[in-house]
Amino acid sequence: MIYQTFEPHADLASVVKCYWTLEVPLEPQAAKQRIVPDGCLEMIFILGDNIKRYLSEDEFIIQPRAMVVGQITEPFIIQPTGYVRCFAVRFYPFGFANFVNTPIKNLADKETPILQLFGETLAEKLEQEIIRAVDDEERIAVVEAFLLKKFNEKATIDQVVKTTIEALLLTKGNTAINDIVKDDLSKRRQLERKFFKQVGLSPKQLGKVIRLQAALKLLLNQKTENLTRIAYDSEYYDQAHFNRDFKELTGLNPKDFLESDKMQLSSMFYTKD
Numbered sequence: 001m002i003y004q005t006f007e008p009h010a011d012l013a014s015v016v017k018c019y020w021t022l023e024v025p026l027e028p029q030a031a032k033q034r035i036v037p038d039g040c041l042e043m044i045f046i047l048g049d050n051i052k053r054y055l056s057e058d059e060f061i062i063q064p065r066a067m068v069v070g071q072i073t074e075p076f077i078i079q080p081t082g083y084v085r086c087f088a089v090r091f092y093p094f095g096f097a098n099f100v101n102t103p104i105k106n107l108a109d110k111e112t113p114i115l116q117l118f119g120e121t122l123a124e125k126l127e128q129e130i131i132r133a134v135d136d137e138e139r140i141a142v143v144e145a146f147l148l149k150k151f152n153e154k155a156t157i158d159q160v161v162k163t164t165i166e167a168l169l170l171t172k173g174n175t176a177i178n179d180i181v182k183d184d185l186s187k188r189r190q191l192e193r194k195f196f197k198q199v200g201l202s203p204k205q206l207g208k209v210i211r212l213q214a215a216l217k218l219l220l221n222q223k224t225e226n227l228t229r230i231a232y233d234s235e236y237y238d239q240a241h242f243n244r245d246f247k248e249l250t251g252l253n254p255k256d257f258l259e260s261d262k263m264q265l266s267s268m269f270y271t272k273d
Helices: 120-132 136-153 159-170 177-181 185-198 203-222 227-233 239-250 254-259 261-272
Strands: 002-006 016-024 033-035 041-046 051-054 060-062 066-069 076-080 084-091 111-113
Touching (some): 002 136, 016 136, 041 120, 066 120, 084 136, 120 136, 159 203, 203 227, 203 239, 203 254, 227 254
Antiparallel strands (some): 041 066, 051 060, 066 111
């Protein structure tokens, strides 16, 4: 399993977190993998064999081969059907709204084919150029040319939304929204509307995801069994609060998360991101 990340062009660095590639050799019986929320949207091109995403224990869909995965509020369970090769763009929480007119909340918890977002002609051209590219460097050049043109055509994200997200990222999800809106109920509602449109989650939901990501990195990088210490370092109110949020967003308790063979892909993402 080979996972690599690449830095974006300076003109896109405010909205694109990274580009990433994943290659996994063919396995006769590939295990299902659990992908947990991370607060980011991704544009993914499947260059290898198809990938299933399970809707229930037995029901699944085949993911589109050129898609945007919106904000997810619960784990995605995926399973390769063969050889895995993917190229993707990972956007900051507010990043993708700079490239489309579609409200980001409409993309949540699903895969949207890029032709639905950019039109058939542009989407087909982009997908074919990505497929025909000789290496990842050329794929990055192709997608950056596309994104830079789109970025220049669009108005930038709402400044209050951007500032709020930056505060959440800086404090690992622990910024109190009331500190930003000053207990003004109308401002809070306005901020929430803007968040759903431009991010796909409420400020509170995004803060919860960002805080869990910080805890996941501690859990995976330190390999510690002291879950109380991780809860404290991540500024959860107590161990029960940590366990509750962890189970809600990953579908597992922390101990089972570490031991699950379905977490290999997520573990790799979060230890190297």
